[in-house]
Amino acid sequence: MHGSSGSAVPAVAVEKLVKTFKTVEAVKGIDLVVHPGETFGFLGPNGAGKSTTIKILCTLADATSGSARVAGFDVATERDAVRRSIGLVFQEPTLDGYLTAEQNLKFHGELYGVDKSSAAQRRKDVLEMVGLWDRKDDLVQTFSGGMRRRLEIARGLLHSPKVLFLDEPTIGLDPQTRASIWQYLGELHKREEITVFVTTHYMDEAENCDRIAIIDQGRIVALDTPEALKAGVGKDRVSIATADDVAAITALKDKFGLEAKMVEGLVTFSVAEGAAFVPQLFEKLGVAIKSVAVARPTLDDVFLNFTGTSLRDAEQKGGFNPMAARFRGR
Amino acid sequence: MADTLTHTAIARVVVPKGGFGHELRATLVVWNRELIRFRRDPARVISSVIQPLLFLFVLGGGLSALVASGTGGVDFKTFLFPGVMSMSVLFTAAFAGISMVWDREFGFLREMLVAPVSTAAILTGKCLGGASVATLQAVIVILLAGLVGVPYDPLMILELLVLLFIMSFMITALGLVLASRVKQVQSAMPLVQMIITPLMFLSGALFPLSRLPAWLTVVTHINPMTYAVEPVRAVVFDRLNMSTEARAILDPGIWWGSYQVPLLLQVALVIASSLLLLLLAVKLFNRTE
Ligand SMILES: Nc1ncnc2c1ncn2[C@@H]1O[C@H](COP(=O)(O)OP(=O)(O)O)[C@@H](O)[C@H]1O
Ligand SMILES: [Mg+2]
Secondary structure, three states, X not given: OOOOOOOOOOOEXXXXXXXXXXXXXXXXXXXXXXXXXXXXXXXXXXXXXXHHHHHHHOOXXXXXXXXXXXXXXEOOOOHHHHHHHEEEEOOOOOOOOOOEHHHHHHHHHHXXXXXXXXXXXXXXXXXXXXXXXXXXXXXXXXXXXXXXXXXXXXXXXOOOOOEEEEXXXXXXXXXXXXXXXXXXXXXXXXXXXXXXXXXXXXXXXXXXXXXEEEXXXXXXXXXXXXXXXXXXXXXXXXXXXXXXXXXXXXXXXXXXXOOOEEEOOEEEEEEOOHHHHHHHHHHHOOOOEEEEEEEOOOHHHHHHHHHOOOHHHHHHHOOOOHHHHHHHOO | OOOOOOOOOOOOOOOOOOOHHHHHHHHHHHHHHHHHHHHOOHHHHHHHHHHHHHHHHHHHHHHHHHHHHHOOOOOHHHHHHHHHHXXXXXXXXXXXXXXXXXXXXXXXXXXXXXXXXXXXXXXXXXXXXXXXXXXXXXXXXXXXXXXXXXXXXXXXHHHHHHHHHHHHHHHHHHHHHHHHHOOOHHHHHHHHHHHHHHHHHOOOOOOOHHHOOHHHHHHHHHOHHHHHHHHHHHHHHOOOOOOHHHHHHHOOOOEEOOEEOOHHHHHHHXXXXXXXXXXXXXHHHHHHO
């Protein structure tokens, strides 16, 4: 079926999308196209506008201006058609803890009008896929955070959506569970014809996507495959701990012409062939160096390159997000 | 992680293009969820049965000696029986409606509202659920009828169940209207108390409204609960051997000036109020997200 429905129709097409809350301009003109069948990542710090964009795409919020189409339907004028075509896993949990896992799925199936003759088989399939079939009769309130997330993913898939939206599906989970969630998402394409649109503020997770858009303060600053984005940086990142950071930054500028910044407490700069540069550094810097680390470019460097701050620093500065704060506080 | 994945392809399921059948399924499943949750919460069942019992036997028993001279020979507990039944229904139904605040807090409201069905279908399911749960609880009070001198007349019981179902549908819809405005879980219960308690006192559930000062009579006439409680009382009193004087004191009926409002019109008013409240709730919930 891949392509028979016409790869001409993008899974998601967004044009000049703007969303303004009373005082906050959360999304400041986003353009993007997601192709059918790809896993598309939306990477950005807290408060960047990821959830706001997803809510517009899912018809849960109206755009201030601009347009968006999902699975070929306009989110503003063809609301129900969009809703039938998408699966959703929100940043905040949306399960009923007083129902069992299977009852939550049954509820969803009825709400989406899933064909009765195949509904039971489908429930079994999606529960098996996320490894929860043997827990189907347990109340969801007894589930761990990771199990709930998996159940939500299963539920999002229940009605065979064309596009699955996941908003920070791994937030608040331990690294091992995070990895398993991504494994499920990776395996999805082997089993379903589906486009996955996923947001995250973990750059290591964005590496799992076919293409990513980096979003900062409501704008897309870069959009490409992870490899292309990293290659585009073209430089390694060198981080040094020194006896006198201010003197080191001045010396780097004067002696090597390099712009260095403090990033997470280390003097950090980018230079081509970082490893080969280190001997020169010791020879000529004139400030005592306590440690050196050289790293191949990561998506964080891409972020740094386009925005001038590291993802983690942007995170700390990021706008206060009442919803996120509320749920973290739980 | 030990979760191994099987690589068999999953058959796609078909999601229909909406229509009445789909809306109906959504309504039924929301309704069913209320029943499942009710079964899972025995504490709620027990506590909502205890309260009417206290009213009937402690308040009713305590006051019966005091008011004996004014009831035309009828036991005050017997008088109280229809009122207590209405009261138990009132609180359970109001809670069922306001529980939407918890659904919002725990995110489940979003799961419902983002589905490709109308808000009306979902809220109708919620009202039917609240009405079923409240009516089920009233059955327990009805079982006590013999203890207060009310006969177990099958037709009476049937009429009561229908009337209580309509009454609780209306109150659940009212609870939904409130829930659409309340965002904080901790203010939900106080708000219910604040709205429901005056509705109850000004409905004639606990004492005949004919004794109230004139200005309060106006309030009781715009209180939809008045028109829901009176038929319940009439249905019970019809089965009692009661002097016409006693009936006139204890169940004077509802009078708009010199016009006595017939029972069927009262029921029609309750149904109309239910639909209006439901419509209002749909409007308010459509706007929230
Ligand atoms: N309902 C709202 N009212 C006002 N401001 C909001 C609302 N929702 C989000 N915002 C603001 O919009 C910005 C983007 O938020 P969000 O889309 O949640 O970011 P992200 O999901 O990337 O963390 C933030 O500054 C946030 O505080
Ligand atoms: Mg978010």
